[in-house]
Amino acid sequence: MQERQWAADACKGDEIAFHELINSQKRKLYGIAYSYLRNEADALEVLQETVCRAWMKCGKLKDPDTFIPWLYRILMNCCVDELRRRRRVDVISQEPQQGTIEMVDVNKLDIERVLNRMKPKYRHALMLKYYQDMTVPEIARILEKPEGTIKTWIHQGLKQLRGQIEQGGGWDHE
Amino acid sequence: MNRREEQRLIDYFQSSHIAEQSIEDTLLDKAVVQGIQMGSRKRRSFMFRYRAGIMAGTLALCIGLFILMWPRIHVGPSPAADKVNFTAPDYVKSQISHNSAWLEAANHGLYQPINQTREQGGYRVTVDGVLADKRTMIFFYTAENMDGSSTPAVNNTKFLGTDGKSVSASVESDSFSQLSNKKVVQNRYILNFYGNDTTPDKFTFTGNWGPGQASDAKRQKFEIPVKLDRSKFINLEKHIPVHQDMMIHGLKATLDDATLYPLSTELGFSYDKKNSRKIQQFIKPRLTLKLQDQAVESAFRGSSLTENEPNRMYFNSLYYTDFSSLQFRSDGVEESLGDHLSIVVDTSKRELVHAPDDRVRLGNVITDSGSTEIQFHIKRGSNSLSSLDLDYSFTDGKGHTHKVATTRSESRILDPYSSHSSNDDFDVYHYFIDTKSYPQPLTIPITNYPGNEIRQPITIPIQ
Incomplete structure (x- = not known):
């Protein structure tokens, strides 16, 4: 209830409520950012950018109940922006790497590689389900899609994960 | 059959759980505070669309309002201002009571109950009332979804004059919305009138109501005519001639006059037309007034620009404030780099061909199948300076005009925006165009650009 009141006041421009x-969400927001970016500094940077964008735009929200889902969407979009930027920089500055990954869990690297190549909508759905432990209706509310669509995205995401790991990766999308 | 992948994902996200639990609070707090500070700086500047064709159609009038939030603590509330002496719905009284200038005005009879209700298609919309003076109108309404459980949402709201065109005003709609329950929304709009335009006595409020995600075809169009009694406010203004010059580093400005209205205060400035150098904004402008033995400042709300100079500046109302002296103050000015600035970029060669100065550099050019993002890096300067803003249209190498990109469904423009990294000494401006082959180079007009900061305290006595 307290969060709803803060959201209502924040929508009216109340900085303290915002x-x-x-504050009540910062740890969770950071965790989500970290799940995309796997790096403390970048996750903090994206948290900061998310807070900035949310504060700039929260006056446009009409329904305080939508505040938290909306905040998550901003955060996920910021993470995708950062990953896109990284991919671009990687292409420009890629150097051959040798002998640097012996100590890293190969399974996790595989999953990270597949998630990074997956369509963002599938990745968002998988992250909210398997990291945030959300139900399909909760995910549907955050991603603003019907529950059936979310089930399809989760199914597709898992299918891609299985297929790409078995094949050793490498497909194109969009 | 997905169980193995599901378990892999759960294991994969374990490290995020650990990171989430182990990150230091101080680092999170720093990121949050910096994010709010950045947002506060940026939300100060947003453009309002202003109907063209005014000022005899010859003067390009650009309203570039830098809106600060209406402050909660307002100068000069009299003891009587704590009491509500007008009749209105509770949510209206509550909203008006949050702002002492509004409350003073309402208590002086400027709140006009309208109580016009229309019902159709399961929706009921009521215009509850209007708090208005000659320059400002605060419009309160209630919308109810009588059949369903979803919250009524509106799009395409307009305030139409008797000629059927939108009234010439900037409309703020984003500062307040209240849900008394899921089916009822109470909301307000603030209309500000500039130049020769004043609050009209007749207009029609229109909008399309429906569930949040509904298409226009599934919405109900409402048209509610509203009549105001202008005699209540049309003569409520106090005009103070000033005619005081100021000179700062060869730039001359004259404060011509001040006009006090019940809901706002306006200052009029003029400039030396022979001088090609221009002031594009004052740094930290404010009104300082003396109330008995106490000096108080009235917050700056925005300015309107004529030929890129701030010819009218707006502050919170002082109409009902009993002050003994009034001064305009500023910490200096920002000198414009010139009119018609642009950035020229060759996206195929990824080269910046031209920029107003060396503060702008080309960052990444990121191409997707739908849109191409061009990132410009702009060196960060003082917080007081204007920020970079680019036009939503650009021209290609053959002079053809193009619009910025939209989303795939073309339902939404991909708005340009700025982002900020604390590790860098520059901001990044993100500009989106459709991914296709353009004759190069592309010329993007600049609508806002940081000028030269000239810091020198300015004080002009008004009264």
């Missing part, structure tokens, strides 16, 4: 609301 700050309280973000």
Whole structure:
């Protein structure tokens, strides 16, 4: 209830309420950012950018109940932006790497590689289900899609994960 | 059959759980505070669309309002301002009571109950009332979804004049919305009138109501005529001639006059037309007034620009404030680099061909199948300076005009935006165009650009 009141006040431009609301979510927001970016500095940077964008735009929200889902969407979009930027930089500055991954869990590297290549909508759905442990209706609310669509995305995401890991990766999308 | 992949994902996200639990609070707090500070800086500047054709059709009037939030603490509330002496729905009284200037005005009879209700297609919309003076109108309405459980949402709201065109005003709609329950929304709009335009006595409020995600075809169009009694406010203004010059580093400005209205205060400036150098904004402008033995500042709300100079500046209302002296103050000015600035970029060669100065550099050019993002790096300067903004249209090498990209469904423009990294000494401006082959180079007009900062305290006595 407290969060709803903060959200209602934040929508009216109340900075203190906005700050309280973000404080109540900051750890979870950071965790989600970390799940995409796998790096503390980048996750903090994206958290900062998310808070900035949310504070700039929260006055446009009409329904306080949508505040948290909306905040998550901003965060996930910021993460995707950062990954796209990284991919671009990687292409420009790729250097051959040798002998640097012996100590890293290969399974996790595989999953990370597949998630990084997956369509963002599938990745968002998988992250919300298997990291945030959300139900399909909860995910549907955050991603603003019907529950059936979310089930399809989760199914497709898992299918791609299985297929690409078995094949050793490498497909194109969009 | 997905169980193995599901378990792999759960294992994969374990490290995120650990990171989430182990990150230091101080680092999170720093990111949150910096994010809010950045957002506060950026939300100060947003453009309002302003109907063309005013000022005899000859003067290009650009309203570039830098809106600050209406402050909660307002100068000069009299003891009587704590009491509500007008009749209105509770949510209206509550909203008006949050702002002492609004409350003073309402208590002086400027709140006009309208109580016009229309019902159709399971929706009921009521215009509850209007708090208005000659320059400002705060419009309150209630919308109800009588059949369903979803919250009524509106799009395409307009305030139409008797000529059927939108009234010439900037409309703020984003500052307040209240849900008394899921089916009822109470909301307000703030209309500000500039130049020769004043609050009209007749207009029609229109909008399409429906569930949040509904298409226009599934929405109900409402048209509610509203009549105001202008005699209540049309003569409520106090005009103070000033005619004081100021000179700063060869730039001359004259404060011509101040006009006090019940809901706002306006200052009029003029400039030396012979001088090609221009002031594009004042740094930290404010009104300082003396209330008995106390000096108080009235917050700056925005300015309207004529030929890129701030010819009118707007502050919170002082109409009902009993002050003994009033001054305009500023910490200096920002000098414009010139009119008609642009950035020229060759996206195929990934080269910046031209920019107003060396503060702008080309960052990444990221191409997707739908849109191409061009990133410009702009060196960060003082917080007081204007920020970079680019036009939503650009021309290609053959002079053809193109619009910025939209989303795939073309339902939404991909708005350009700025982002900021604390590790860098520059901001990144993200600009999106459709991915296709353009004759190069592309010329993008600049609508806002940081000028030269000239810091020198300015004080002009008004009264």
